[in-house]
Amino acid sequence: MPGVFSPNESSSQRRPGQAATALALILFLVLAGRLYHFQVMRGEDFQADSQRNSIRAITLEASRGMILDRHGTVLAENRISYTISAIPGEISTGSITSLAQLIGRDPYELREMLQDKTLTRYRPVPVHRDASFETVSPVEEHLHDLPGVTVNIEPMREYSKGTLASHLLGYVAEINRDQLNELKTYGYQTGDLIGKNGIERAYERFLRGRNGLRYVAVNARGQTLGALNGMSAMAPVPGQNVYLTIDARLQEIAEQAIPDSLAGALIALDPNNGEVLAFVSKPGYDPNLFPTGISRTDWETIRNHPLKPLVNRATDGLYPAASTMKIITAAAALEEHEVGETEVMAGCAGGYQFGNRWTKCWHKGGHGAMPLNVAFAQSCDVYFYQAGLRLGLEKWSRYAKAFGLGSPTGIDTDDENGGLIPDMAYYAKSESRSWSPGKMLNLAIGQGEVLVTPVQMAVVAAAVANGGTVYSPHTLHHITSPMGEVMGQGFPSVKQRLPLTSATMAAIRRAMVSVVAHGTGARAGLPGIQVAGKTGTAQNPHGEDHSWFVAYAPASQPRIAVAAILENAPPGSTVPLVRRVLEQYFFGDSQPAAVSAYPTFSSPAQ
Numbered sequence: 001m002p003g004v005f006s007p008n009e010s011s012s013q014r015r016p017g018q019a020a021t022a023l024a025l026i027l028f029l030v031l032a033g034r035l036y037h038f039q040v041m042r043g044e045d046f047q048a049d050s051q052r053n054s055i056r057a058i059t060l061e062a063s064r065g066m067i068l069d070r071h072g073t074v075l076a077e078n079r080i081s082y083t084i085s086a087i088p089g090e091i092s093t094g095s096i097t098s099l100a101q102l103i104g105r106d107p108y109e110l111r112e113m114l115q116d117k118t119l120t121r122y123r124p125v126p127v128h129r130d131a132s133f134e135t136v137s138p139v140e141e142h143l144h145d146l147p148g149v150t151v152n153i154e155p156m157r158e159y160s161k162g163t164l165a166s167h168l169l170g171y172v173a174e175i176n177r178d179q180l181n182e183l184k185t186y187g188y189q190t191g192d193l194i195g196k197n198g199i200e201r202a203y204e205r206f207l208r209g210r211n212g213l214r215y216v217a218v219n220a221r222g223q224t225l226g227a228l229n230g231m232s233a234m235a236p237v238p239g240q241n242v243y244l245t246i247d248a249r250l251q252e253i254a255e256q257a258i259p260d261s262l263a264g265a266l267i268a269l270d271p272n273n274g275e276v277l278a279f280v281s282k283p284g285y286d287p288n289l290f291p292t293g294i295s296r297t298d299w300e301t302i303r304n305h306p307l308k309p310l311v312n313r314a315t316d317g318l319y320p321a322a323s324t325m326k327i328i329t330a331a332a333a334l335e336e337h338e339v340g341e342t343e344v345m346a347g348c349a350g351g352y353q354f355g356n357r358w359t360k361c362w363h364k365g366g367h368g369a370m371p372l373n374v375a376f377a378q379s380c381d382v383y384f385y386q387a388g389l390r391l392g393l394e395k396w397s398r399y400a401k402a403f404g405l406g407s408p409t410g411i412d413t414d415d416e417n418g419g420l421i422p423d424m425a426y427y428a429k430s431e432s433r434s435w436s437p438g439k440m441l442n443l444a445i446g447q448g449e450v451l452v453t454p455v456q457m458a459v460v461a462a463a464v465a466n467g468g469t470v471y472s473p474h475t476l477h478h479i480t481s482p483m484g485e486v487m488g489q490g491f492p493s494v495k496q497r498l499p500l501t502s503a504t505m506a507a508i509r510r511a512m513v514s515v516v517a518h519g520t521g522a523r524a525g526l527p528g529i530q531v532a533g534k535t536g537t538a539q540n541p542h543g544e545d546h547s548w549f550v551a552y553a554p555a556s557q558p559r560i561a562v563a564a565i566l567e568n569a570p571p572g573s574t575v576p577l578v579r580r581v582l583e584q585y586f587f588g589d590s591q592p593a594a595v596s597a598y599p600t601f602s603s604p605a606q
Helices: 007-041 043-054 093-103 107-114 133-141 177-186 198-202 248-257 296-303 322-335 372-378 381-391 393-402 424-429 439-444 454-466 502-518 574-590
Strands: 055-060 074-086 125-131 149-158 172-174 193-195 212-218 224-227 241-244 264-269 276-282 351-354 357-360 469-472 476-480 486-489 493-497 532-538 546-553 560-566
Touching: 074 093, 074 133, 093 107, 093 125, 093 133, 107 125, 125 133, 125 149, 133 149, 193 198, 248 264, 248 276, 248 574, 264 454, 264 574, 322 372, 322 381, 322 393, 322 439, 322 454, 322 502, 322 532, 322 546, 351 381, 357 381, 372 381, 372 502, 381 393, 381 439, 393 424, 393 439, 454 469, 454 502, 454 532, 454 546, 454 560, 502 532, 502 546, 532 574, 546 574, 560 574
Parallel strands: none
Antiparallel strands: 055 212, 074 125, 074 149, 172 193, 212 224, 241 476, 264 276, 264 560, 351 357, 469 493, 476 486, 532 546, 546 560
């Protein structure tokens, strides 16, 4: 009946209200659960995020220690520069595009760099080091539109003398991923600069300072609001200064003496302690290209240079020793009593007959019969063929290794090649080479499989000069704190002693004096100073021969020993090069020598 209350009708009308209440209760419980999760379960995480949004730690880069020569001439220092950085966790895709346009970088490349998963989200990553004022100005003008972008003033490595001693000094560049994985426990982070080779790498732990920190307040967009009160900054600690044993002026003269059209190397040592006085590999490169990130154009120019300027010829260049090996062949033959100093060998008629093989001497007309001194002065191959055959491979090899050949010298600059001195074991394990006695003819004069580095030959010259001590060369003179306090010093390191009697040493020294007095090294003579030396011309299957010269002076009380090589250069062309270095060492700038790198000889200097 209309208007009469019906129980069934009332129940159906109340159901929607109950459902709404239940739904609201469920939503409340879900919301409460989420609030509990966020505020209690993950409260610390969000508190840390909140703090990161309000506090930013800014790394203060420490100045790298200086590198100086033995007299205090600065070779590597620091200057002030601008660095533009981006914080991966705060910079947006749009800001990356805008920043790329302002600094002249490819947006895609910059985006890939900043989205690298290995980066720390809230640590600034340098995207443009050593930025010019013209680049920095528009970036700073738009910083309010570029959250996550910072501009800081930082020290930048500078090599004030350009290419001088570039292979010795090395360079710094951004740490790569492999280095970072290895050195992260030592405090290195993405974007840090690290020594890549040479002194910069060898003495990295001294040169690298300790970075500082300062704290600034930022808003939720990552924009800097100013310094944060109540949190004190930690000042950076500069690196220590490394003083080298080299003489910058001597280094400069040695580099200038090598023509720009040639490749070569020169090492000068103090024979009495192994200190490196000059360390030249030519051509050099400009280490200033690397700290800011070398451009593709510059890299291609260096990489495609025909003379390969990145190769460190002083320690990595491998060459036949040529006639400089006659120092060792003569010493071994004398010590083993296979020859006598005054003994006259079978005469040289321009070559030597061994079985059915005629092996030429460099002098086609022949040298005739002669004792050691004359053979050494004229570098007669035939004399040393015979000495080598009398010695045999094992004795010859043993003495060559005693002089330090066939293994690294232990120089403290960087990795180095050990070269090759073959012995019976070498031929026994070689599938492509077998031993025959006739090979001694080539080995005795430094050809065949013999391979040496310039630094090894400088050690040989120094060992003869000092009477038989083989030193590992070293470049460290001393280390000081930023305040000048001496923190450490370099010291002589004896590798081994030559197994030679004083009589043998005296005979070899007399022979080397004869080379400069009236032999193939005559153009190395200096007024009032007796020079001892040995020339060499290394056969090169890939082009023109290489020119060698090793020397020391004064002959009676040696103070400097030098080894030099010029690739694809006329015979004897290293003689005036070494003379120029010796002149600078003994006379300084007061008596500059006007000498040609291409002396004229009536016959080749061997």
